[in-house]
Amino acid sequence: MSVVDVNAMQVEKETQKHGSNINYGIDDTPPWYLCLFMALQHYLTMIGAIVSIPFILTPALCMEDKDPARGIIISTMIFVTGLVTYIQVTWGCRLPIVQGGTISFLVPTLAILNLPQWKCPSEDIIGAMDSAEKTELWQTRMRELSGAIVVSAIFQVFIGYTGLVGKLLKIITPLTIVPTVSLVGLTLFSHASETASKHWGIAIGTIFLMTFFSQVITNIQVPIIKYRKRFGIKIGWFPLFKLFPVLLTITIMWTLCFVLTAFNVFPESHPARTDVRIKVLEDAAWFRVPYPGQFGTPTVTLAGVLGMLAGVLACTVESISYYPTVSQMCNAPPPPLHAINRGIGTEGLGTILAGFWGSGNGTNTFGENVGAIGVTKVGSRRVIQWAALIMILQGVINKLGAVFIMIPDPVVGGIFCVMFGMIAAFGLSTLQYVDLRSARNLYILGLSIFFPLVLCLWLKDHPDFIQTGNETLDSTLTVLLSTSILVGGSLGCILDNLIPGTAEERGLLAWSKEMVIENTNEDIVISSTFDFPYGMQTLRRWKWTRHIPFLPTYKMKL
Template sequence: MMTKDERKQESKTSDVDTIILNYRIDETPPWYLALFLGFQHYLTMFGSTLAVPIIIAPALCVTDDVVVGKLISTVFFVSGIATLLQTTFGNRLPIVQGITFSYLVPTFALLSQPKFQCPGLKDTNNTENSTSNSDEIWQIRMREVQGAIMVSSLFQILIGFTGLIGFLLRFIGPITVAPTIALVGLALFPVCSDYAAKHWGIAIITIAVITICSQFLSRIKIPLPTYSRLKGFHTTGVAIFGLFPVVIAIIVSWIFCAIFTETDVFSATSKARTDSRSSVLSQSPWFRVPYPGQWGTPTISLAGVFGMLAGVIAGVIESVGDYYACARLSGAPPPPPHAINRGIGVEGVACLLAGAIGTGNATTSFSENIGALGITKVGSRRVVQCGAILMIILALFGKFGAFFSTIPDPVIGGIFCVMFGLITAVGISNLQFVDLNSVRNLFIIGFAIVMGLVIPDYLNKNAGVINTGVDELDQIFTVLLKTSMAVGGTIACLLDNLIPGTVEERGIKEWRKLTADRATSNVASIHVYDLPFGIFNKSKFSKFIPFLPYYDDETEVFNMAERGSYSLEIPS
């Protein structure tokens, strides 16, 4: 095995575009540095994770901000467990698992059914009995969402552990992925306007701070004390503005809101006031452990399950792409089939757990944290595991989640405007591999996106238009057709596979080439994907099980490398 200095020296003379890492996937920083870097991962995923329970609360008819705090704590708790499962028993890449926006659209579609319309609740938190009634109103809806997530996650477990994901990916290219992911952001624009409209001035300040930090100041480094094995304790420049633009924006805008609240610039009923939810902190418990069934026994409906499958498919597609990106940025060889299969399967298990505990959502790989790997040049698996432990510990303190539920609505609205725009752009970015001079491609992309918006909008404005005579079937079609990503993604996938086109024209050739690219000099052994403690790593029957590692001999490893599946480096 080469030392780090030897890898760096070789990379200087290599013709391959390589990434020099401070710590590779199989290397462990000192414990104190690992904790600090792990906390940085926590902060990186903080903004997106915080957003989901806040978005979903009104759809669940939640009227108590204490409940929102409990949802936030539950989400972080489950994210920490899911990350530990993935990094230990899943694909074993340093990839953070967090809550996903992909499930929001089908969730809103499910909760838009007439039987789940929110009643006109007044502030009934003055009596114990009325609080109980209020809780039952939103918990009924939460249990329906939980059941849909749990059953649909079984599909993800199935396609992962059976190896079916490899077969399904043959029919999915950038023309399918682009509309599917883009429609996640486009379909959520009403949420942006609802929150930002509470006070557009504060929302614009939030947007401006995020823009300035992430686009203009992202390369400015602030000297901070740090430690390395070569230099010991010293100061180094850290791109604080580029790493934490969302956190900085929340702090700055919150300060403005506090000033305007104290000076009575805001009216007494304004949602921009910092004291509008001040009672939440005193009402929230100091210590609370989320557990399966905390909101009651989940309920199941076919409509909810079929709708959530759209979120599962979008999450799987996104995760597979994230695996390849994470591998390259962490100094690992491209993930072999068994690691991808196991990663998707374990994500399904984590989604099942998220549904059972009741986050109101599911988990998937976090692209934001993959970007953090590239910025920090630290790809250590141990660092991400430290971050996961911090997520779990902090989530146990009830007042921690309650504190963040008091963020003023227009601040959240400003964050949503930027975040959903970024999600839309990430989907569109997949079209860089596609021939956009092709009328065939332009027709499929444009038609899929427009129909993904038109059909759900039509059904929202014309309730009961689907009438097959079977109530269950009506609900299934309604939820599916109200889910924009399901409509757009299905149309794009069908047309892309039915209308004649070359692999170059469809962008599949360049797309697959990108996922096969790898750095040859700063790469770890293929055995970083093996299960821990030597579980099944040398069993002869492993070759018959698609999620277990199997290497017949060194020649087999070389053959896999020639196919672009593995690194050429074999440990001595």
């Protein structure tokens, strides 16, 4: 049997396993007008997650609610998301995934900004500052975050492009992933509570609509008018609630707040009013191109870098878990090792760019857009490339970024309650691979989730407790021990690899089937799906390229 026959049988086996009802496969190119609408759909899917990050980030930066720079940060995040997404889809792992800002980086960010030297002054002090002093106040903190993000992401670039990802995952087990990912959502509960409590009626209404649209009537389709040249006007059906539950919820609750504001139901300056930050929109420029170093040269401290490394590790594990899932959804072959290496390395490169641009965050694979592929059955990378171009364009039009700042805080608080809960649940879902009847596993799970919450909450209230006599060491230890995902993930990893247990009990057997990252036969030629768009003939002529872990010609020696 030839190599081509073996490869064809492998692809056919995967297609039969995961279904063949895909509308557009990964290598398909839909008509441009369909690409445009499907790209807009992906854009709208990710925009809710993107705009939620600054609502937590900017107050921690000591930025005022009415500061127009909040719109600049949102536009920068969207711009970088488009730029990194295009690079990842075209030259990175080549899967149709969206790369953008992530909640995972907020946990170490808040730990860093909770250090005594970075805590915000009192409102009276900030109120007495002039405009230039207020700007310098938050930009100093942004530069600290940017430096930490850039340097910590070098680790992700290194393990990706050198091919160390596979070896790293040998010690990152399900009982490591569960506390790492779930603590991202659990740690941020206080921010959801603070934002939602500004008006519990609006927040609970938001949660209700989100639940109703995404869970109760998700399979109900709405009629729409379609026109085709051959058949004329027809009535079609569109899965509105399945595709856009977040967008619908925000639109309805935002409109409700607008009506209540118009009738002065809320008093002046109430957080639920839609005009409370109208000055942000008025002062925002129409066009502004984000650029590296726009908030100053990034600064680097050891405490910031080591703390932000926890976010990098969490994002690495989460992204790798998405790669085989996306391939299955697109009826593509399993991603080969070189594509996974390149994908993680490119994600690290994207995080470095995000740091230099001053987005205050890193990049990660958007789970929301992975879900959109499963729902729409459209897995074309060309669609994601179009979506990336839309994001870049929107990032330049600064008024659009400022519009999202106008969303009332209680609406955002309701979205937080759902979003952070889903992140915690996503982490806990990895427990399906381990034996939950094992006392060993329950001990590791309970300790690695509960202890970080206790320790980090206590250190937040006592940031000056660690006194070694060295200020740099004090800050570093405080940030590391205040970052719940680092403490929980490290504790889970150490305990799971030290405490005796069988491979089946620890979930390693079931997990290895899900995470296929090693070539089982170096003679099998993987489909050209993961080849570069240009230059493959040249790479195949050079024998030395077979030894470079991130090139499509890579041949791993077993």
